[in-house]
Amino acid sequence: MGIILYYLRKLLSVIKNEVLVLPSRVVVALFFLFLLLLPLFTEDPYLLRILTLTSIFAILAASWDLLSGFTGQMNFGHALFFGVGAYGAAMLNKYAGIPPWSTIPLGALGAVLAGLVIGIPCLRLRGTYLALTTLAFPIILMGIVFAFPDLTGGELGISGIARLARSRVANYYIAVVVMLGLCTIMWKITDSNTGIIFHAIREDELAVRASGINTTRYKLLAFSLSGFFAGISGGLYAHFMRIAGPSTLEVSMSFQVVIWAIFGGVATIYGPVGAVFVLFPLMEVLRFWQDYRILMFACVVLLILLYMPDGLFRWLRDKTEKECPRCKIRNVAMRHTCRICTAQLD
Amino acid sequence: MNLLIDIIISGLISGSVFALLAIGFSLIFGVARIVNIAHTAFYMVAAYCIYVVTQRMGFHPLWGMVAAIVLVTLLGIISYKLFINPIREHHGAVLIATIALAMAFQEVMGIIFTGSYLSVPKLIKGYHVILGVKVFYQQLLTFGAALLILAGLWALLMRTKLGLAVRSTAQDREVANLMGINEARVAMATMGLSVGLAALTGAIVVPLTVLEPHMWMHPLVMMMAVVVLGGLGSLKGSFLGAYILGFAEALVVFLAPMGAFLKGSVALSIMILVLLIRPEGLFGVSFEEER
Numbered sequence: 231m232g233i234i235l236y237y238l239r240k241l242l243s244v245i246k247n248e249v250l251v252l253p254s255r256v257v258v259a260l261f262f263l264f265l266l267l268l269p270l271f272t273e274d275p276y277l278l279r280i281l282t283l284t285s286i287f288a289i290l291a292a293s294w295d296l297l298s299g300f301t302g303q304m305n306f307g308h309a310l311f312f313g314v315g316a317y318g319a320a321m322l323n324k325y326a327g328i329p330p331w332s333t334i335p336l337g338a339l340g341a342v343l344a345g346l347v348i349g350i351p352c353l354r355l356r357g358t359y360l361a362l363t364t365l366a367f368p369i370i371l372m373g374i375v376f377a378f379p380d381l382t383g384g385e386l387g388i389s390g391i392a393r394l395a396r397s398r399v400a401n402y403y404i405a406v407v408v409m410l411g412l413c414t415i416m417w418k419i420t421d422s423n424t425g426i427i428f429h430a431i432r433e434d435e436l437a438v439r440a441s442g443i444n445t446t447r448y449k450l451l452a453f454s455l456s457g458f459f460a461g462i463s464g465g466l467y468a469h470f471m472r473i474a475g476p477s478t479l480e481v482s483m484s485f486q487v488v489i490w491a492i493f494g495g496v497a498t499i500y501g502p503v504g505a506v507f508v509l510f511p512l513m514e515v516l517r518f519w520q521d522y523r524i525l526m527f528a529c530v531v532l533l534i535l536l537y538m539p540d541g542l543f544r545w546l547r548d549k550t551e552k553e554c555p556r557c558k559i560r561n562v563a564m565r566h567t568c569r570i571c572t573a574q575l576d
Numbered sequence: 577m578n579l580l581i582d583i584i585i586s587g588l589i590s591g592s593v594f595a596l597l598a599i600g601f602s603l604i605f606g607v608a609r610i611v612n613i614a615h616t617a618f619y620m621v622a623a624y625c626i627y628v629v630t631q632r633m634g635f636h637p638l639w640g641m642v643a644a645i646v647l648v649t650l651l652g653i654i655s656y657k658l659f660i661n662p663i664r665e666h667h668g669a670v671l672i673a674t675i676a677l678a679m680a681f682q683e684v685m686g687i688i689f690t691g692s693y694l695s696v697p698k699l700i701k702g703y704h705v706i707l708g709v710k711v712f713y714q715q716l717l718t719f720g721a722a723l724l725i726l727a728g729l730w731a732l733l734m735r736t737k738l739g740l741a742v743r744s745t746a747q748d749r750e751v752a753n754l755m756g757i758n759e760a761r762v763a764m765a766t767m768g769l770s771v772g773l774a775a776l777t778g779a780i781v782v783p784l785t786v787l788e789p790h791m792w793m794h795p796l797v798m799m800m801a802v803v804v805l806g807g808l809g810s811l812k813g814s815f816l817g818a819y820i821l822g823f824a825e826a827l828v829v830f831l832a833p834m835g836a837f838l839k840g841s842v843a844l845s846i847m848i849l850v851l852l853i854r855p856e857g858l859f860g861v862s863f864e865e866e867r
Contacts, residue, residue: 351852354851358808361611362611362800362804366800366801370841370844373841376837481793481797488671489672492668521686521687522687524682525683525687527679528677528683532659532673532680535659535669
């Protein structure tokens, strides 16, 4: 009994001293609570469906950020990983009869393989060359998909694959829990030693190599990690929609990912996730003007970029928090002294 | 034999289109470091512009071409001033701003022209039979015009003061600025030039293609492949790369089964094979800090 009370008190003190002191942490905690508790209050199938899809795409956007935001390897062909994950899971399920809980990781392993295959030739390229080259890979795969319609279903895709779970609420919980878990893992990766090396590769690759770090290995690691997470999101998408079609490989899919990630703010992980949760439901709200939907979407992106070129969530965070000049710990913007070292905040 | 001539004509025409688009794209990239995804969207807008002037208002196609080039160049400069110039320092933001612009153009055209397939009358009618194959005069005209435009562009870049300013800004922006070149103005002029080229391409190609709001996607991908294959910022490279990919596409379409589906894949695979051997493209200059 005592030990439970001890941990409870510890938890409360962590919440009070670490979470409630910063608006961004409060928002993240509320976001977790909101997503996990929502089905208790409403079981509206439309709302749950939107949020499930949003969660799936949030994984995709965050995985783009892990590769392109952190290591600076601009990837314009992220749909490749998504498509390989979706097609891999769908084909394993349809032709081998494997249930979803193992087809999704296996499809993701296929996406890791795809990441290595495109990573190796792309290691020699940098910047814009890399971006323009990676754009080609999903289109090549799409040609292959169309060329073998017996196996891949051609233009119609593979349909009639197993459901993720029986009920809508279970589907929702699978997508949301996987999304929250994977995004936390990605955030932890970027916070670790490896993440620091990723940052450094983006800033100055030569300097990283000069410090005795094998940048090739780390870049390939970034490609395969990003491929894995994107592949999982592709597999989830295929099993949720119960179809894996060529639309998962389209150029517009790759562009969509880039828009989400940059709109939210690159090299943050929380930025792209938040951007998907803003932009994807926005597209649904705009259904009122069916014809003007994509136009409105494009205008919103353009206008917000004019004022927040670093991304929406970066801008918001900079407005509400500031960094202590002495100990580099973040504080609420209202404070005059740092909450840890009591230095003057400017 | 018939097949061979078909392949040659189709390859020459798509090669010329890709060359014109790729040169415009690499011009603005070289000078202002803007990856303009909306480049081929301007080409689409020009095509629709011609459709309006010729079909809806009933003018001669030549007037349509002039109107398209002027209006689209203006549109390009306005969108540069409004949306790209204020955020030019943020490369990621510029990138998605151009993607959003392209989407916006596509949607506006979709709303006005309802996404159905349209076509535009040929500038000169009739055809000539060469070895049993119909060669339309319009095809020859398009090819000839493309070569003329390329020659004119070369003269502009190599023989005039503006060309010198463009080339020196592309080489080193800071030093060009120190030598008294107004870098912001050169960037804007280049944007106008590059969008104008896209419009011109649209103008000479539109009688041979079908108009629809998604017509910018395929040329965009091929144009980027050409740019990478030839080497960014190399006129000669873009020219050669465009014809290589144009012929590769034509060969696949006419010879391989299911060719229409595979044309993009084969052309892009060629690009990747070349890159494996020469990472800087065929004629690319290696910029040390960028590669």
